[in-house]
Amino acid sequence: MKLEEKNIIVKRPYKTVYKCDDSIVKVFAETHPKSDVFNEALITARIEETGLDIPKVKEVVQIEGKWAISIEYKDGKTLEEMMNSDKKNIEKYMEDFVDLQLEVHSKTSPLLKGMKDKMSRQINTLKELDATMRYELLTRLESMPKHNKVCHGDFNPSNVIVGKNGKMTVVDWAHATQGNASADAAMTYLLFALRDQGTADLYLDLFCKKSDTAKQYVQQWLPIVAATQLTKNNDLHKDFLMKWIDVIDYQ
Numbered sequence: 001m002k003l004e005e006k007n008i009i010v011k012r013p014y015k016t017v018y019k020c021d022d023s024i025v026k027v028f029a030e031t032h033p034k035s036d037v038f039n040e041a042l043i044t045a046r047i048e049e050t051g052l053d054i055p056k057v058k059e060v061v062q063i064e065g066k067w068a069i070s071i072e073y074k075d076g077k078t079l080e081e082m083m084n085s086d087k088k089n090i091e092k093y094m095e096d097f098v099d100l101q102l103e104v105h106s107k108t109s110p111l112l113k114g115m116k117d118k119m120s121r122q123i124n125t126l127k128e129l130d131a132t133m134r135y136e137l138l139t140r141l142e143s144m145p146k147h148n149k150v151c152h153g154d155f156n157p158s159n160v161i162v163g164k165n166g167k168m169t170v171v172d173w174a175h176a177t178q179g180n181a182s183a184d185a186a187m188t189y190l191l192f193a194l195r196d197q198g199t200a201d202l203y204l205d206l207f208c209k210k211s212d213t214a215k216q217y218v219q220q221w222l223p224i225v226a227a228t229q230l231t232k233n234n235d236l237h238k239d240f241l242m243k244w245i246d247v248i249d250y251q
Contacts, residue, residue: 003027003063019073023058027068037067040174043112044071047173050107050150055171074169080157091202097157098206100168101188105181105211107150115179116146122228128238129227129245137245141224144180151177151184156191182213186221190229194240223247 003018003025010017014032018025028037037060044057055072062068083093123129123137152159153175161169185207192200208215226244229237 020070022073024055024071024073025063025068026071027063027066030066032067034067037069041069043176044069044173046109046112047150047176050109052104052107052150053167053169054173055169074161074163074171076161076163076169078158079160079162079168082162083157090199093157094199094202094206096168097160098203098210100160100170101152101155101185101207102181102211104152104155104170105149105184108148109150109178110148112150112176112178114146115151115177115183116141116144118177119183119224119228122231123224126227126230128230128242133245137224137227140220144183144221144224147180148178149181149184151179151181153177153184153187154191155184155188180221181211182218183221183225185211185213185218186225187229189218190222190225190241190244194237 003020007018007020008016009019009024013029015026015028018027041057041060044054047054048056055074058070058072060067060069079093079097083090086093119141120138123134123141126134129137152170152173154172155170159170159172161171163169185204188207189200189204192203204215204218207213208218223245226241229241230245
């Protein structure tokens, strides 16, 4: 497998992603836990088994001492690119985006990690929040209904590939769990709100309308989801996330 600098698609501190023939190859840093690499491949394989049409895992290999995952390449543009270049049709794109998310939520995968368990572990590790705030968040989390729907965990337009025939494919399943669809929607809402509040509001309106979900119910998840995102240690987003976590004091 020949990986060249010119074929790099994405470069992050913990991974470099290459386009290699008909594959996407994620090469992880030597410090990245081996178990996390195999877990990502396993999660993706679990999602394949639901019947969703996603890029399939080909192999997990070592390349020059670093672990890597090889996944099918899907040709096309990201939905994010299309939304940015054709803003007059943003509502149509958002309709399709929400329909795709609801298709994901229609699936189950009993062997996926539970969302509430994962969130509980994340909140318990947060040193940015004092014990009282962690307790409030964990109490709210415990009170929320426990569902078993497939949830992507990072569902945003940059993770949707649109082929030349218009078919949309969801990629990057590393954070997928089974749990509550409204929590997954709350995550998507925050990802939109980080960039543009108007787009976030459009998304939430369409999600709630199409899924027949009360907007207040999705909003109850926002402080919890914002807290879990603090574990990613992104200083640029910290103030934004803390604003949403603080909302719990007024609810």
